[in-house]
Amino acid sequence: MARAQRRKLTSYPGFGVITIFFFGFLYLPIMVLIAFSFNSSVSISVWETFSFKWYAEAIGNTDLQKAVVNTLLVAVVATIGAVLIALPAAVVLTGQGVSKRAASTATGLMSLPLVVPEIVIAIATLVFFTSVGIDLGLGNVMIAHTVFCVPFALLPIVARLRSLDHRLSEAAYDLYASRPRAFRLITLPLLAPGVVSGAMLAFIVSFDNFIITLMVAGAGGTTLPLYIYGLVKTQITPELNAVSTGVLLLSLVLLTCAYVLTGGRIAGSTGAKD
Amino acid sequence: MTTTTRAQRIRRRTILGLTPAVTMMGAFMVIPLILVVVMSFMTRGQYGGIVWEFSTDAYQRLIYVTRLDGSLAYNLSFLAILSRSLVLAGLTTLICLLIAFPTAFYVARQSQRTKSILLLLIMFPFWSNLLVRTTSWIIILRDFGFVNQFLMWVGITSEPITLLFTNGAILVGLVYVYIPFMILPIYTSVERLDNGLLEASFDLFATRFQTVRHVIGPLTMPGIIAGSILVFVPSLGAFITPDLLGGGKKLMLGSLIHLQFTTARNWPYGASLSVLLLAAVLIAMFILARRAIRARG
Structure with missing residues (x-):
């Protein structure tokens, strides 16, 4: 009776069905997209035979190669920049002695990219660069991405720092280690998984970013998402499916690594990302 | 070691650690946003751009x-x-809620292992390319896409129905893109739910519906509100989804802003629209913060 009642408490009729529907809804479109990247025909809805033809075509496409190089350049710079900004801030924010006002100001500033609609960030950055007269080509995109990626790098690092045992660094001080030395030998190695997963999330966010890049990038600054957008707007071919599959695969690998490294703690650290 | 030197050291460390963040965010995020607000009160230039003369034209527009x-x-x-x-945006929020609540509830009641796999499955689309995910719906909703092929095969229709470039297509796309934002906060609050309270409710002869209404509902309200805001706000400012699934003809606020900075070349008007969107976000955040404080106190 007690067991039966407990079951009744936690299970509601139809919830399981809705859950299955939800996962189907979430994954079927992606599955269709991936499946037709292996179709030998030009059609993206009529199946012929299995082939890697479109992958070969995508790899040989020079415009696409250029876009990938641009995307990687921007993502690498933005990732390094975002981590260099987020790491010292995270150490201070989780440490003792920082005033409440300083902490909440800094946290608020770094959360802006999560709160402000991305289209507004995009046009604000465009307006700023044109008004001030900064024209560094791809450099503009790098600056915009760096700032936008900061919160995504920050969250896993802060989560990791919060879970660290403070007694470990205190033990180091007791053993006459100087503060920098204790930080280098104790805190930093323990912090590494948080930093790596923060870097991975920042990388994904920059790699996938479309709206900010669209507004900020000038001629010759085409990144992979801009290239994909161009294809979607003109003609959808299986080559697009092949490129998209590659992009999804990269995100999957990076996210899984970040997830494993933080022990699933990035789950709650989501914010508004258009 | 005297206290003053310790305090000084902490101060120096704080300044050193926070300066890069505050400078970068200030220079490339706060100043640009202020510039947008200022620009919304300026005059439109003859050929795009702006003339630095005060005007409320953009708001009158x-x-x-x-x-x-x-x-x-x-x-x-x-x-x-x-x-x-x-x-x-309202319908998106409502549909997301109707699907997300049962899903979050169901996932939260699974074993630890299943739970973490399902959570990863929910998070993956969130971290993967928005453009690519939206494109997959174009393939499905096209005139000879999967839905139409299926409908014709079943015999419901003999000719393809126009699904793409409709408000319905935008709605499906928005729900698809933003539903993880709804699930995660609800999941967090459902997971914290005390089973003892549910048992108490049943012991007092409450029906399932009454338990949902009087126990589960109020207790998970913070998650529901957080999720609703996280879905509503970006839906309102969405650009990619209406652009691709609405065919660029069914404009939403986000696309209208984009238009002012590209083909329409009316920067002050685009800025005033952005200020409007920002105000909506601020109000939403304010409601969320007040709710959070009330829930804690």
Whole structure:
């Protein structure tokens, strides 16, 4: 009776069905997209035979190669920049002695990219660069991405720092280690998984970013998402499916690594990302 | 070691650690946003760009447009776009809630292992390319896409029905893109739910419906509100989804802003629209913060 009642408490009729529907809804479109990247025909809805033809075509496409190089350049710079900004801030924010006002100001500033609609960030950055007269080509995109990626790098690092045992660094001080030395030998190695997963999330966010890049990038600054957008707007071919599959695969690998490294703690650290 | 030197050291460390973040965010995020607000009060330049003269034209344009003969008329096209944005964002939020709540509830009641796999499955689309995910719906909703092929195969229709480039397509796309934002906060609050309270409710002869209404509902309200705001706000400012699935003809606020900085070349008007969107976000965040404080206190 007690067991039966407990079951009744936690299970509601139809919830399981809705859950299955939800996962189907979430994954079927992606599955269709991936499946037709292996179709030998030009059609993206009529199946012929299995082939890697479109992958070969995508790899040989020079415009696409250029876009990938641009995307990687921007993502690498933005990732390094975002981590260099987020790491010292995270150490201070989780440490003792920082005033409440300083902490909440800094946290608020770094959360802006999560709160402000991305289209507004995009046009604000465009307006700023044109008004001030900064024209560094791809450099503009790098600056915009760096700032936008900061919160995504920050969250896993802060989560990791919060879970660290403070007694470990205190033990180091007791053993006459100087503060920098204790930080280098104790805190930093323990912090590494948080930093790596923060870097991975920042990388994904920059790699996938479309709206900010669209507004900020000038001629010759085409990144992979801009290239994909161009294809979607003109003609959808299986080559697009092949490129998209590659992009999804990269995100999957990076996210899984970040997830494993933080022990699933990035789950709650989501914010508004258009 | 005296206290003053320790305090000084902490101060120095704080400044050193926070300076890069505050400088970068200030220079490339706060100043640009302030610039947008300032620009919304400026005059439109003849060929795009702006003239630095104070004017409230951009805000008047939210309500009126000047006809060719100089008379004023209500800006009906903007009203249509605003109401489409509000209705679509509202419906998106509602549908997301209706799917996300049962899903979050079901996932939270699974074993630890299943739970973490399902959570990863929910998070993956969130971290993967928005453009690519939206594109997959174009493939499905096209005239000879999967839905139409299926409908014709079943015999419901003999000719393809136009699904793409409709408000319905935008709605499906928005729900698809933003539903993880709804699930995660609800999941967090459902997971914290105390089973003892549910048992107490049943012991007091409450029906399932009564338990949901009086126990589960109020206790998970913070998650529901957080999720709703996280879905509503980005839906309102969405650009990619209406652009690709609405065919660029069914505009929403986000696309209208984009348009002012590209083909329409009316920067102050685009800025005033952005300020409007920012205000909506601020109000939403304010409601969320007040709720959070009340829940804690």
